[in-house]
Each structure stands twice: as structure tokens, then as C-alpha cells.
Amino acid sequence: MRIVVCMKQGIDPKTVKISRSREELDLREARPQTQPEDKHALEAALRIREARGGEVVAVVVGSRSAEDTAREAVAMGADKAVWIVYKGQRSGKTMTALVKAAVERLGGADLVLAGQGGDLDTAGPLAGRLAAALGWPLIADALRFDVEPAGLYAVAAFEGKATRLPVVLPAVAEVIPGAERPRYPHPSRIAVAWNDGYVETWNAAEMGLEEEALAADAEMGGLVLGAERQRGQVIGGSPEQAAEELAGILRGKRLL
Amino acid sequence: MGFDLSDLQALMGGSFEEPTGESGGVWVVSPDGLIDDAMLRLIGKGRVVADALGGYVYLLAGCNGAGADTEGAIRAGADKVLTAGGMPTVNELADFFRERQPQAVLLPRNRLGKALGPGLAQTLGGSLCPYAADLAVDPIYQRIVAHQPILDDAARMQVILLAAPAVAVMETALLPAAFNEPWRQGEVGDTQLMWSEPPSHEMVDRPARPITLKTSPVVVVAGQGLTDDAGFAAAMELADALGGVVAGDVTALDMGWIGEESLVGLTGETIGPELVIALGVDGDTSFMMGVAEAGCLVAAQADAGAPIVPFADYNVVGDPAEFARAFAKAARG
Amino acid sequence: MDFTLPKHLQLFKEMLKEFAETEVRPKAKKMDAEGWPDPDVVRKLGENGLLGIPFPTKYGGGGLGEMGYCLLMETMGGVCTSTATLIGAHIGIGVMALYLGGTEEQKKKYMPDLCNGRKIAAFCLTEPGAGSDAAGIKTRAIKDGNSWVITGNKIYITNGPIADVFTVLAVTDPALGARGGVTAFIVEKGMPGVSVGTVEHKMGIRGSATSEMIFDEVVVPSANVLGQVGAGFVTFMATLDTGRLGLGAACLGGAEAALESMCKYAAGRQQFGKPIAEKQAIQWMIADTASEVEALRSMVYRTAWMVDTNQPYTKEAGICKLFGSEVAARAINRAVQVHGALGYTRDFWIERAWRDARIAEIFEGTNEIQRIVIAEQMLRPYGVRVRP
CATH class of the missing domain: 1.20.140.10 (Butyryl-CoA Dehydrogenase, subunit A, domain 3)
Incomplete structure (x- = not known):
């Protein structure tokens, strides 16, 4: 069984500030990181492999620093990683075309896992697009997979509870954070992850993809800024009035 | 040098052509046929976009429009309400839209919308914003621009949707209130389509992700001003109503209300949840540095001159326990 | 000259930071108050390969060298000094003595369990009459056929109460003194005559366990001589x-x-x-x-x-x-x-x-x-x- 995990390198949101004067993101101290959402997908894949064997391949699309994410996937336990060097804009459509081509070049897969989109990730979650592109069923909001003699089952979030459904392979699943946290990279894997033989470097031309197939479906414009945070506001009135007013304010901010 | 008609159209922000038939336009999709307030707001946003583009707003409702307030949908801005049986799969929805060539398809950002949106955009060769808080139309090029919240909605990134249809999965809670315009007219029709029956689900308990002081999005902090056990009970009631956890300052620890693992401040845990409600906490350095990363801090305590007042986003000056009880009630709605 | 850390050590540093913040920091205060290491922390250190960082992977180690070990100690030293002490006594001296002085068979036998944390090591040098004056030790090992009989008391032994494997320095030939008359031995917890003496009540690093170790006519096979007889010092x-x-x-x-x-x-x-x-x-x-x-x-x-x-x-x-x-x-x-x-x-x-x-x-x-x-x-x- 081959499980492909789509992983992205994003930016650690804690290292990004908003420049209100320039109305743009201040990325001077930004640090790249493997998107935490994608580590949950890798963890799910590794657990399936541990229960029923097979191979876990991480597919990472990106420019130079994205190699680190491919290596990190190997350090966490992926058998190997494919790093697709792509310097252009990585819209959802572009990423889907590249990952689909990689799955085909790998000789197919039984299961493709992807995480939710990250905070600054404008390409968005890839699972739904990949399922449509590959023509495979989509399992949304998967929290966990159970390997049983009868086959593979997914436990997926469903309206506040969860539902258990058999996985008909091949399939694509979007993994959301479940009860278990992704494992730490293991030192003995960290030690070898940068050695030869773990990461294959591919590019779009090698996979037979042309410019048109990779054209972005969306591009980024400027920022729209809300009101600046204003501290120290006092809400008057009786406790009941203050409670009502505050509840209204917090609902507007989607905090309730 | 002169204007041709299309330049003029672009400058006027609209089309001179009368929309006809069911092609083009802005489509709002309710896969399960439900038309609640969230859907009405989404229709309203569709209306604004359609007016800028010069087109119709269609509402497509699954499950034969079961529970669909079609009148409300028309008052909220829909020109035409179409119903279909069952719930669509990605392919069924794509087949429906293929000939109609919509300019935009709007889905609510719920379970169904999130599952359908990306696949629909992919299948139709359109463009996608998977998480949109707002939509606008760029007046020069008439392109649809989605506003995607970033950094916990500290700002929104403009995502220019280049290919038609522009599929936007929209966070309806962030949209303005729905229109209610009784003079609007519209028609109701049936597509005669029968989509798939929704699959039955074997429900199981959701594997619990432990909610701790560090991971909870809402934290209620109990402090000295709650004075007694009844006051602390009000804090617990509020935490329950908000679906958050209760924590405390050093006084709460000394009173035995909380354990050491629930202590907030430099001497305990440094936390950064979306919302902190501090009850009866006047705000020493240790506490304030412990919650400095919080997205929003609400403080309720008796002293208008306490150090926490200028630091908190919102203050209620008065008895914190009384406020906590009133707020729990207000939050439960 | 390039002062940047190699990529793999950058990743290791990030892993360490996350591990220390998640698994160690929340326990640091409790360990200090109770004056004892947290078994959960020790278990997780082992499971995540952190108890064998500098040693080659063929012995079950992490293969990250001294630089990796220093990053580990730096991270732990900033979060919980007691845990850093526990690791230092285990890796830095306990297992290190085995690695530097042991034969191939000894390394193969003991190091994998020690590197994975299934066993913990302690380094037994200090005695009531020998601390800085390491050559003044009194613990004696006397040859008896194909084994050695060790008798003596070691004090202030970090990890003493929780260790399974001890590297012990003992005098084998008083006439030769430090240069040639002192030998190191591998002693296991279960051997008759090995016992934990007084547990120290310390001012700091209270979350690490320190005790006296008593070796009372402990019979150790010759195979447990660490390296060569006389090379201990x-x-x-x-x-x-x-x-x-x-x-x-x-x-x-x-x-x-x-x-x-x-x-x-x-x-x-x-x-x-x-x-x-x-x-x-x-x-x-x-x-x-x-x-x-x-x-x-x-x-x-x-x-x-x-x-x-x-x-x-x-x-x-x-x-x-x-x-x-x-x-x-x-x-x-x-x-x-x-x-x-x-x-x-x-x-x-x-x-x-x-x-x-x-x-x-x-x-x-x-x-x-x-x-x-x-x-x-x-x-x-x-x-x-x-x-x-």
C-alpha cells in the first residue's frame, strides 16, 4: 500500500506582523515552517503504515527552502519524499496539477492524504481538489484511521460528533487534528534525512506539465485592514445591559 | 481615441446587456436545501456582487428546498430560486453548472460547502477561495475579489479569482445582516433534477482532543474580586456557557478554587487564547504578562482605576460575579 | 568559516524546543518540589531517542555527535536544569565512559538499551575521601578467578537511585596508583551487593536524584572490566x-x-x-x-x-x-x-x-x-x- 501525503512549507504566523502604515505583511522576520496542519496528515499516514505495512511518500511543492520540509517529513518517518521544485505562484490549481502528476509518476497511490489549509495558506486545502482531479472519492474531516481485518475505516468529524466509514481505495482524505499530536522527528532519522537517497527532486517539465496546466487560478492582491485594536474601552450600564452589549460585540468578532 | 462599449461598461461598473436565461450570474448553493439566516446573508452578498457585475442571483437548493424560506430568499436578494431533489455530489453539481457558466458560485463554509467547493472549482476549471469573509468586484477589470482572513482575522488578504466560475466558500458569520426588501420580486422553479441521496452515517463518539488551559480558545480567569465560593461558581458557569476552561490568578490558587496547573500568569501558564474573560482580577504584572498574547481580553472588576483597565480590550466596572451570571445568560442567547 | 548550524541540526534544535516546552517544562516545578525525576519525562526522553544523542546509530544512538549533544543540553538547561543534569550524568559521563573505554561486545550489549532509555546509567567516581582528588579512591576490586569482587562506597552519585547500569572506578593494584592501578567496571543494579545508600537533599537540581551507592562484595565477571585492567583512570x-x-x-x-x-x-x-x-x-x-x-x-x-x-x-x-x-x-x-x-x-x-x-x-x-x-x-x- 502506498500512501502519499501532501505537505507544504508555510510561514510561521508568529513571525509575521502586519504593517498598518504600508498596508502589507511585514515579512522581515518571517520564518518558514512545515505547515503544522500537514503534520497531522503525515502522522495519520505513519500510523496506517505501522498497522498494515506499506510505504509513505511525502510530496512537497516549493522553491529552495521547501526542501527542508521534505527532509523533515523523512525525519518524522516518511520512507521517502518527493520535492517538486516550483518557483512560480503556488495557487490551489497549480499545486493540484503538480501533486496529481507526482502521484502518477510514482506509479499511483492507494491513499492520498492532505491537511487543512494553514493560516497564511492562500492555496487552501488540497484534498477536495485532488479528489476531483484524480476522480477518487473524498473523505472529509478525517480524524483517525482504523486498520481492521475487514479493511480500512476512517473516523471523520461530522456535525459535532464523528462518523465511521469504510475507505474504498483509492481515495483522498483531508486529515484534521485528531486526539493524537504528530510525533517528533526522531534524532536517528534527523541524522540521515539530509543524506542521499531519501528525497527525490523533480520538476514540472520532467512530469510533462506545461505552462498552461500550471497557470494560477487566483492571485494575491493587497491587504484589507480592519480597525486597529483599541484597548481600555469601558462598557457602562447595569450588569445585564453590559452583558448584552458585550455579547453583541463579541459575536460580531466571532468570539462567541 | 475613444471609448468602446466594453470600456464604458467597465467604468460604469455594470453591463448594459439585460441578463437572460439561466446562464452567467451569481449562484448561491444550499446543498441541503436549508435557508437559514446564514444563507440569507450569503444571498445578500451574492446580490451585491451580481449588481456590480450586472447579473442575476440564483439560489440553488437541494433536498427539494426542504425547509426553504423561498419568500425570504427573494426578499434577501435572489432573483430566482431553483430546487432539486437530494444532495449533490461534486460531479452532479459540476454537471449542472457546466452549461450555465456561472460567473460566481457561493457556498456557505459548513461541512457540505467545504466538501463541495474545492472539487467544484477544480472540475469546472474555475478559481477558488476556500475561506472568504467578503467578496468585492474590482471596478476596472470586473474580476471577483475574495477577502480571505489571515492571522486570526487580524487582516484580510485579497484573493483575485481569475478564472470563471469564481467559487467562494464563505464564512457566513462574518457577513453583514441579510437584506429584507419586500419590494423584490423573483420566481421559484424546479430543476427536475434528482441528486444522490445523502449516505447514511454510522455515528461514533468523536475522539476527544484534550482541552487544556493551553489549547482552549476561551479562558475564564477567576480572581480575588469574586470574593467567595458563590462568585467562583459564577465563573465556572460562565466558562461552561462559553465552552471554555476556568483558570485563576494567585488568589484563586490560595482560595483552593483552582490547582496549580490552572494558574495564569508568569508564575503559572502563559496563555494566548482567542478570548480571556478576567473576573475580579485587578491585573498585576505577572498576570498581565501571562495573558499578553490573548486575542481579546475582557475584564470585569470593581475598581475603575485598576491597572488592568487600560490593558483590557473591554472593561465592565462592577461586581464581577453578578456580571458573570448575566453574561453567561447573554452568551447562551 | 561558516557559523550556521547544518540543516539537520537546525531541525533537531526545533524538535528539542518543542519537546522541552511540551514534555518537560510543565513538569519542572513539580520535580523540584518533590525532589525526584518524573518517570514520564525520563520515558519520553528515551522513546524520542534523546538519551543516546551523540553516539553512533549502530549502538542505538542518535548519531548527532557532540554538537547534537550540546544542543540537547543547551535546550534542557534553559527549561529544567534537573533534567539536563539527569541527561548529563547519563549520556555525558555514564554511557560516555562505556563508549570511550568499552570493548565492542560491551558497547553492543549495553548501549542500545541505554540509548533508548530502557536503562539509565550512572557514573561512580566520587568517594568520601576522593572528589577532586580522583586518584585517592578507596573502593577496591580484588580478582577472584574469572571475576572481580568490588567493595566500597561512592557518594553524590547523580542518577544513583534510578540507574540500572553503573560505571564504577575501583583500585585493582594499590601499588601502581592512578596510573595503571585503577580499573573501571560495569556494574548492574541487580547484582547482589549493590544498594542505594543515603539519598541527598540538595539545594538545587532537586529534580535529579543523587545518592550514595554501596558496593558490598559485588561479584562482577571479568567480561565487565571496562576496556583494559588498569586503564580506568x-x-x-x-x-x-x-x-x-x-x-x-x-x-x-x-x-x-x-x-x-x-x-x-x-x-x-x-x-x-x-x-x-x-x-x-x-x-x-x-x-x-x-x-x-x-x-x-x-x-x-x-x-x-x-x-x-x-x-x-x-x-x-x-x-x-x-x-x-x-x-x-x-x-x-x-x-x-x-x-x-x-x-x-x-x-x-x-x-x-x-x-x-x-x-x-x-x-x-x-x-x-x-x-x-x-x-x-x-x-x-x-x-x-x-x-x-
């Missing part, structure tokens, strides 16, 4: 060199944490209507600490590089330990001052770190001994013999 002294470097790295972490907390608190604490960080008195404490921390970091990383490239490093390791322990003590002392009364309360970690820091000037060779080691290395080319 040399093995133990070589072991202490790397131990000192690891301790310097832990001091670096402690000093960095103190510095970071000073900056953060000074920026947040308001007095006279503005943050105390705007006062020059505070700024100078921060600037002095930052300068010392920067020097210490360069020193520790460079010495680790010397170890990994097989250069002699006795002097440098001594300097790391001497300078590191003093920098850490000064940094944490200033941090207490900047945090004011908060820094003096038991509720806040600064007070614990202040108590923890003091031991670094004492153990793994007192700072006085380090000065002798350094002076000896400096003066030997001039024909001067430096002796305690």
Missing part, C-alpha cells in the same frame, strides 16, 4: 572532558533563558509610569549578560566542533565549564534582581534556576580544578608542571 578522565563541555552547554541554556526572561519582564513591568527596561541600570544588566552569553555560545559550539573533528579539546572543555558556570550564575543572579520580589518567590522559576545554577561551579570538577586543568594546558609548553 585514563578512561574516566577522558570521559570527564566531554562531560564538562555538556555542562557548559547546559549553562549556556540557563543563561539564555535568564536573559530572555529579563528582557521580557523588563519590557512589561511598569514603574514610575514606564517600563523598567527604559532604565539604564536594567539595560546594563541586560547588555552585560548578552555579551557573556554570546561569548559562551561561540565557545561551546566551537568546542563541540573540535570534538566532532577529533581535535584535542581538554583545555577548551575546561574553559567551557569554568566560564559557562560563572556566566550562568551571574546571568541568573541578575535575572533575580530584574524580576524583583517576583524573582525571589518560590512561585516563579527564576528562584529555582538560581538555586540550580550554583552546583555548576562545583560538580564535574570544581572551578578550581578547571583552572588547574587550563593552566596545565597553557604552561606545559613552557616546561611548567601544574599539579593540584
Whole structure:
């Protein structure tokens, strides 16, 4: 069984500030990181492999620093990683075309896992697009997979509870954070992850993809800024009035 | 040098052509046929976009429009309400839209919308914003621009949707209130389509992700001003109503209300949840540095001159326990 | 010259930070209060491969070399000095003695379990009459056929109460003294005659377990002689060199944490209507600490590089330990001052770190001994013999 995990390198949101004067993101101290959402997908894949064997391949699309994410996937336990060097804009459509081509070049897969989109990730979650592109069923909001003699089952979030459904392979699943946290990279894997033989470097031309197939479906414009945070506001009135007013304010901010 | 008609159209922000038939336009999709307030707001946003583009707003409702307030949908801005049986799969929805060539398809950002949106955009060769808080139309090029919240909605990134249809999965809670315009007219029709029956689900308990002081999005902090056990009970009631956890300052620890693992401040845990409600906490350095990363801090305590007042986003000056009880009630709605 | 960490060590550093924040920091206060290591922390350290970092993977280690070990000690030293001490006694001296002095069979037999944390190691050198004067040990090992009988008491043994494998230094030939008459042995917990004596009540590093170890006519097979008979003193002294470097790295972490907390608190604490960080008195404490921390970091990383490239490093390791322990003590002392009364309360970690820091000037060779080691290395080319 081959499980492909789509992983992205994003930016650690804690290292990004908003420049209100320039109305743009201040990325001077930004640090790249493997998107935490994608580590949950890798963890799910590794657990399936541990229960029923097979191979876990991480597919990472990106420019130079994205190699680190491919290596990190190997350090966490992926058998190997494919790093697709792509310097252009990585819209959802572009990423889907590249990952689909990689799955085909790998000789197919039984299961493709992807995480939710990250905070600054404008390409968005890839699972739904990949399922449509590959023509495979989509399992949304998967929290966990159970390997049983009868086959593979997914436990997926469903309206506040969860539902258990058999996985008909091949399939694509979007993994959301479940009860278990992704494992730490293991030192003995960290030690070898940068050695030869773990990461294959591919590019779009090698996979037979042309410019048109990779054209972005969306591009980024400027920022729209809300009101600046204003501290120290006092809400008057009786406790009941203050409670009502505050509840209204917090609902507007989607905090309730 | 002169204007041709299309330049003029672009400058006027609209089309001179009368929309006809069911092609083009802005489509709002309710896969399960439900038309609640969230859907009405989404229709309203569709209306604004359609007016800028010069087109119709269609509402497509699954499950034969079961529970669909079609009148409300028309008052909220829909020109035409179409119903279909069952719930669509990605392919069924794509087949429906293929000939109609919509300019935009709007889905609510719920379970169904999130599952359908990306696949629909992919299948139709359109463009996608998977998480949109707002939509606008760029007046020069008439392109649809989605506003995607970033950094916990500290700002929104403009995502220019280049290919038609522009599929936007929209966070309806962030949209303005729905229109209610009784003079609007519209028609109701049936597509005669029968989509798939929704699959039955074997429900199981959701594997619990432990909610701790560090991971909870809402934290209620109990402090000295709650004075007694009844006051602390009000804090617990509020935490329950908000679906958050209760924590405390050093006084709460000394009173035995909380354990050491629930202590907030430099001497305990440094936390950064979306919302902190501090009850009866006047705000020493240790506490304030412990919650400095919080997205929003609400403080309720008796002293208008306490150090926490200028630091908190919102203050209620008065008895914190009384406020906590009133707020729990207000939050439960 | 390139001062950037290799990519894999950058990833390791990130992993360490996340591990320490998630698994160790929440337990640090409790370990200090209870005066005992948390078994969960020890288990997770082992499961995640952190108890064998510098050793080759063929012995079950992490294969990350001395540089990896120093990053581990630096991270732990900034979060929980007790855990850093536990790791230092295990990896830095306990297992290190086996690795440096053991035969291939001994390494294959013991190291995998030790590197995975299924077993914990302790290094037994100090005795009531022998600490800095390592050659003055009284523990005797007498040959009896194909085995040795060990008798003696070792004191202040870090990890003593929780260890499964002990590397023990004993006199095998009193006539030869330190040079040839002292042998190291591998002793296991289950062997008859091995027992834990008095458990120490310490001022700091209370979350590490320290005790007396009693060896009462313990029969040890000849196969458990660590390396060669008579080579024990040399093995133990070589072991202490790397131990000192690891301790310097832990001091670096402690000093960095103190510095970071000073900056953060000074920026947040308001007095006279503005943050105390705007006062020059505070700024100078921060600037002095930052300068010392920067020097210490360069020193520790460079010495680790010397170890990994097989250069002699006795002097440098001594300097790391001497300078590191003093920098850490000064940094944490200033941090207490900047945090004011908060820094003096038991509720806040600064007070614990202040108590923890003091031991670094004492153990793994007192700072006085380090000065002798350094002076000896400096003066030997001039024909001067430096002796305690």
C-alpha cells in the first residue's frame, strides 16, 4: 500500500506582523515552517503504515527552502519524499496539477492524504481538489484511521460528533487534528534525512506539465485592514445591559 | 481615441446587456436545501456582487428546498430560486453548472460547502477561495475579489479569482445582516433534477482532543474580586456557557478554587487564547504578562482605576460575579 | 568559516524546543518540589531517542555527535536544569565512559538499551575521601578467578537511585596508583551487593536524584572490566572532558533563558509610569549578560566542533565549564534582581534556576580544578608542571 501525503512549507504566523502604515505583511522576520496542519496528515499516514505495512511518500511543492520540509517529513518517518521544485505562484490549481502528476509518476497511490489549509495558506486545502482531479472519492474531516481485518475505516468529524466509514481505495482524505499530536522527528532519522537517497527532486517539465496546466487560478492582491485594536474601552450600564452589549460585540468578532 | 462599449461598461461598473436565461450570474448553493439566516446573508452578498457585475442571483437548493424560506430568499436578494431533489455530489453539481457558466458560485463554509467547493472549482476549471469573509468586484477589470482572513482575522488578504466560475466558500458569520426588501420580486422553479441521496452515517463518539488551559480558545480567569465560593461558581458557569476552561490568578490558587496547573500568569501558564474573560482580577504584572498574547481580553472588576483597565480590550466596572451570571445568560442567547 | 548550524541540526534544535516546552517544562516545578525525576519525562526522553544523542546509530544512538549533544543540553538547561543534569550524568559521563573505554561486545550489549532509555546509567567516581582528588579512591576490586569482587562506597552519585547500569572506578593494584592501578567496571543494579545508600537533599537540581551507592562484595565477571585492567583512570578522565563541555552547554541554556526572561519582564513591568527596561541600570544588566552569553555560545559550539573533528579539546572543555558556570550564575543572579520580589518567590522559576545554577561551579570538577586543568594546558609548553 502506498500512501502519499501532501505537505507544504508555510510561514510561521508568529513571525509575521502586519504593517498598518504600508498596508502589507511585514515579512522581515518571517520564518518558514512545515505547515503544522500537514503534520497531522503525515502522522495519520505513519500510523496506517505501522498497522498494515506499506510505504509513505511525502510530496512537497516549493522553491529552495521547501526542501527542508521534505527532509523533515523523512525525519518524522516518511520512507521517502518527493520535492517538486516550483518557483512560480503556488495557487490551489497549480499545486493540484503538480501533486496529481507526482502521484502518477510514482506509479499511483492507494491513499492520498492532505491537511487543512494553514493560516497564511492562500492555496487552501488540497484534498477536495485532488479528489476531483484524480476522480477518487473524498473523505472529509478525517480524524483517525482504523486498520481492521475487514479493511480500512476512517473516523471523520461530522456535525459535532464523528462518523465511521469504510475507505474504498483509492481515495483522498483531508486529515484534521485528531486526539493524537504528530510525533517528533526522531534524532536517528534527523541524522540521515539530509543524506542521499531519501528525497527525490523533480520538476514540472520532467512530469510533462506545461505552462498552461500550471497557470494560477487566483492571485494575491493587497491587504484589507480592519480597525486597529483599541484597548481600555469601558462598557457602562447595569450588569445585564453590559452583558448584552458585550455579547453583541463579541459575536460580531466571532468570539462567541 | 475613444471609448468602446466594453470600456464604458467597465467604468460604469455594470453591463448594459439585460441578463437572460439561466446562464452567467451569481449562484448561491444550499446543498441541503436549508435557508437559514446564514444563507440569507450569503444571498445578500451574492446580490451585491451580481449588481456590480450586472447579473442575476440564483439560489440553488437541494433536498427539494426542504425547509426553504423561498419568500425570504427573494426578499434577501435572489432573483430566482431553483430546487432539486437530494444532495449533490461534486460531479452532479459540476454537471449542472457546466452549461450555465456561472460567473460566481457561493457556498456557505459548513461541512457540505467545504466538501463541495474545492472539487467544484477544480472540475469546472474555475478559481477558488476556500475561506472568504467578503467578496468585492474590482471596478476596472470586473474580476471577483475574495477577502480571505489571515492571522486570526487580524487582516484580510485579497484573493483575485481569475478564472470563471469564481467559487467562494464563505464564512457566513462574518457577513453583514441579510437584506429584507419586500419590494423584490423573483420566481421559484424546479430543476427536475434528482441528486444522490445523502449516505447514511454510522455515528461514533468523536475522539476527544484534550482541552487544556493551553489549547482552549476561551479562558475564564477567576480572581480575588469574586470574593467567595458563590462568585467562583459564577465563573465556572460562565466558562461552561462559553465552552471554555476556568483558570485563576494567585488568589484563586490560595482560595483552593483552582490547582496549580490552572494558574495564569508568569508564575503559572502563559496563555494566548482567542478570548480571556478576567473576573475580579485587578491585573498585576505577572498576570498581565501571562495573558499578553490573548486575542481579546475582557475584564470585569470593581475598581475603575485598576491597572488592568487600560490593558483590557473591554472593561465592565462592577461586581464581577453578578456580571458573570448575566453574561453567561447573554452568551447562551 | 561558516557559523550556521547544518540543516539537520537546525531541525533537531526545533524538535528539542518543542519537546522541552511540551514534555518537560510543565513538569519542572513539580520535580523540584518533590525532589525526584518524573518517570514520564525520563520515558519520553528515551522513546524520542534523546538519551543516546551523540553516539553512533549502530549502538542505538542518535548519531548527532557532540554538537547534537550540546544542543540537547543547551535546550534542557534553559527549561529544567534537573533534567539536563539527569541527561548529563547519563549520556555525558555514564554511557560516555562505556563508549570511550568499552570493548565492542560491551558497547553492543549495553548501549542500545541505554540509548533508548530502557536503562539509565550512572557514573561512580566520587568517594568520601576522593572528589577532586580522583586518584585517592578507596573502593577496591580484588580478582577472584574469572571475576572481580568490588567493595566500597561512592557518594553524590547523580542518577544513583534510578540507574540500572553503573560505571564504577575501583583500585585493582594499590601499588601502581592512578596510573595503571585503577580499573573501571560495569556494574548492574541487580547484582547482589549493590544498594542505594543515603539519598541527598540538595539545594538545587532537586529534580535529579543523587545518592550514595554501596558496593558490598559485588561479584562482577571479568567480561565487565571496562576496556583494559588498569586503564580506568585514563578512561574516566577522558570521559570527564566531554562531560564538562555538556555542562557548559547546559549553562549556556540557563543563561539564555535568564536573559530572555529579563528582557521580557523588563519590557512589561511598569514603574514610575514606564517600563523598567527604559532604565539604564536594567539595560546594563541586560547588555552585560548578552555579551557573556554570546561569548559562551561561540565557545561551546566551537568546542563541540573540535570534538566532532577529533581535535584535542581538554583545555577548551575546561574553559567551557569554568566560564559557562560563572556566566550562568551571574546571568541568573541578575535575572533575580530584574524580576524583583517576583524573582525571589518560590512561585516563579527564576528562584529555582538560581538555586540550580550554583552546583555548576562545583560538580564535574570544581572551578578550581578547571583552572588547574587550563593552566596545565597553557604552561606545559613552557616546561611548567601544574599539579593540584
